[in-house]
Amino acid sequence: MSVTATAVTAVAAFMAGFSGASVLVRAKFVVEPLAAYGVPHSWWNGLGVLKLAGAAGLVAGFWVPVVGTLAAIGLVLYFAGAVITVVRAKAYGHVAFPLVYMAPAAAALALVR
Template sequence: MNHSDHWSTTMFIGYAVVAALLAFALSASAVMTFTRNPQIVGNMTRLDVPESWLPWLATAKAAGAVGLLAGLAVPPVGGAAAVGVILYFAGAVITHLRAKDYAMAPAVVLTLLPIAALLLRVASA
């Protein structure tokens, strides 16, 4: 195995780990959003997010999870999913800021993780 192949394999393994963990978190959050978990609904209400948006937001999270996992086999899908998740959680950070709610560490972390996934996916291709 040459250096280039080793680098690509290492980056792919990194992508697989980050994508799987992020997909798990997104899936759990999507389920809690679809089922109107009181904590999720309370957070959304506090941020002035209309409850009618919950199904759409849950669908976006579920799609991100599926796309990240599909990216294990189809690199462009994983990259596109990572970009979508980055945009989703960047929107969440902006929503927190607009509501003057600075308890946004989870949203910030969930913005950084797909950035890492995207960089790893691109580096492994």
């Protein structure tokens, strides 16, 4: 794995981990928009765990590349779903937020393939 791929993957893992932890600790800047988008409260823990699992998978991918690839695919799909959720809620000004988190996961996927 190149230095660039390693750095991008590390950034993607950090961002996904931060996002997942923010949901689990109910950070106001994360859960208020989730509520506004109509995401059920009962989903929040699962969504946070999925992001943390994606982050862990990216890190595991340093040793087992297929795990990192699968984690990157999962995170890209997760954040694509987040974009769709934001658009369905007609919060068009917020579309950039999930895209910011998706970008390093997509870049990591592109660099390790």
